[in-house]
Amino acid sequence: MEYVDIETKYVVSKELVEIPLGNRIAVYHRLLGGLTLLDADSSEALKAFTLPQTIQQESLEESDSRYHQLLRQLILRQFLIPSTPQKHDAQAASSFLNKQIHVIQLVMANACNFGCKYCFEGIQGKEMSAESEMSKVDESRIIARDSIQINLNDSMYASTTRFEHQFDPKNRAMKPSDAIKYTENALDIAKSQGVNEVMIQFFGGEPMLNWKAIRAVLDRFNRGENDELIINYSIVTNGSLFTDEIAQIFAKYEVATCVSFDSPTSPNRPLKNGDDSTPTVVNGLQHLKKYNNRIAINAALTSSTWHEFDNSIVDFAKKAGASEIGVIVDFDPTFYANFGTENIINKLWSVIEYGRDHGVILTGYWHQIFQVMLGLDVVSHRGFKNCSAKGAQLSIEPNGSVFSCKAGSTLLGKISEGEGLLQSQNYIGHAELRTNNPEYCRGCEIEGFCGGLCLGSLEKKFGEINVVEDSVCDFYRGITKKHIEALQPFDVATLDLGHVDEEAVV
Ligand code: SF4
Ligand code: SF4
Structure with a gap:
């Protein structure tokens, strides 16, 4: 010292x-x-x-x-x-501009076999049966919708560019050779700024619809031994397409697997044919559990899941072998006005306490505020507060376009631009918010750890990201204080x- x-x-x-x-x-x-x-x-x-x-x-x-x-x-x-x-x-x-990339989000498929009511994907590609055998599920089956009417009012996205990427027939699935090339480019970008550890996150749509490309990335990059940095893996998946073989490979590469699932009683995650998705997901979880994979259940506390979000998700997680539940709390500001911030905090907190009593931790975007506050100057080490899209993440589409996140609407450029991507005004606009919040946050008790509402929702409502949606602030401050008071x-x-x-x- x-x-x-x-x-x-x-x-x-x-x-x-x-x-x-x-x-x-x-x-x-x-x-x-x-x-x-x-x-x-x-x-x-x-x-x-x-x-x-x-x-x-x-x-x-x-x-x-x-x-x-x-x-x-x-x-x-x-x-x-x-x-x-x-x-x-x-x-x-915090005044110098840090351009370090810590998360590489690979969008493996812009299609899904589920029809969740609140997903970013909104309208999805052609219907697909969840019973499809894995061997038949590859990019040839990720078929574009015939005609899409662009209606930004009916989408969570804020730009025509993003909407077009979502439904462009040439942007449906990442080819395995492209997945490798894009990852090499992204690692070079990260290394150019001195980064020595990254997270590769497989994302979609449903990324497992493109298992071939995931497998290609795992086999080529392993844990980063040949690329002079440490690589960790994670995936956000609906959990319906796992087999024994895949579960074994995930265990080998230690892929942290976040399986989206709201509640055993929720009707919000039907298969595209309308059937209940639960048996399919449970089957997938059993494969993962058999090989001791690290599993987190991803649940949503939103207007549409309000009545089903309860302790049953903890019981379900425990049975599935998951010690963590990631809870996405509604990014729509009207949720806080309609249900009341205190009610939302209390509902979430009662499930957190039940989880603690049963060895299951509840985490999420809101919980990262507390986690970051526990350490000293964690943001300068890990590179972001609770939103990696603010300068620390590249979200790469099947066609090589780069956004800051699958939730974001601002095109940063093409991955083939290499380090040049970090010079784009759109990237710089994101990176400037990595540690410095908008003026509105000055003096807030959690300013150093809270990045405000998910930037996708900010773009949708305000058309920019350097703003604060103040209706969520009391929720972020309140749930953080609850964690502190329980210490x-x-x-x-x-x-x-x-x-x-x-x-x-x-
Ligand atoms: S709670 Fe609101 S004011 Fe405080 S840091 Fe987060 S976004 Fe800013
Ligand atoms: S933009 Fe939203 S979904 Fe993406 S990293 Fe930030 S908070 Fe998470």
Whole structure:
């Protein structure tokens, strides 16, 4: 740790947020995180620096007293800062434009065998039976709809360009050779900015409709051994097209598998022929479980799933061998007005608590705010707050076009442009929001961890992404506070002057 001058005055950072928790307080830096619990004595010691106080550098570096250990931790977290800030200024550190890519989203197929009511895909390609055998499911069966009337009012997308990509017959499935070429290009782009670890995410539509291309990518890139970086894999799938063979291959490459499924009683995820998709999904999950794959169930808490979203999803996950449920909370701002922010938080929280009691964690876009806040300056390491599309992600379509995310409507360019893609004004517009939120967020207690509403929804409503949809802010702040208030001592770093825990300190 580097301190300043021999005798320096320190003061409590203006960015400190304090939340009382019984006989302790939770404290964190609202831009950098470092969530910590303090007992009454530690809290008093911190408060003593409300006005600048001198600390001798020598005692700071050499004393093993509990008090000096505490001070070192408070300074490390920037809860205490020099009263004349220089290099500890968090805002200054975030002013340079970081162009690092950490997530490569490969859109394997713009088609699906399900007809979910709320999916980005909206109207899908030609109907396909979920009973189709895997051997018959390849790109030749991902057939374009004959004629599409572009009606942006009836789509979650905000641009004609995006809509056209969605239904262009030449943009239905990624050829295996293209998947390899595009991934090589994307890895080169990431490496050009010093990135040494990426996540390749197989996405769709239903990506498993294009198993051949997924297999080609896994076989070619493995864990990145030949490409001088670490590659992790994930997939978002409806879970209906797994076989034993595929489950084994996923286990080999450790593909984190997010299976979308709302609730055992939900009618919102029918097959294209209208039949209940549950038996098909359960069958797929059994294959994955057999080979100990890492499975998360993806559920949605939206206007259309409100009545079915309950503890049964936890029971289902447990039975399926999934220890995590990713919950997508409705990105439509009217959801918060119609159902009430408090009601939404309470409904979600009661399922979170039930999950905790049964060994299943509920996560999601909203939960990442809390996760990021737990560490110190996590955003500068992982490259994004809770929305990777803000500069950290390339979403590559079958025809090589690049958007920031499957949910986004702004074309960034072509993957063949290589590093040049990072010079495009559209990419820069996204990357500028990686750490710096719109002006509206200045001073918000979760500014350093919250990227606001999903940018796809912002584009749809406002036609731009450098804006805030304020109707969701109370939900993000409220659910984060619930997580903080549920903390027990030593769940996170706990700095008690009566009992300094050596294990818990960073
Ligand atoms: S979007 Fe809202 S909740 Fe999130 S940081 Fe900005 S003001 Fe805060
Ligand atoms: S744009 Fe939306 S779906 Fe995509 S990474 Fe951001 S929050 Fe997630």
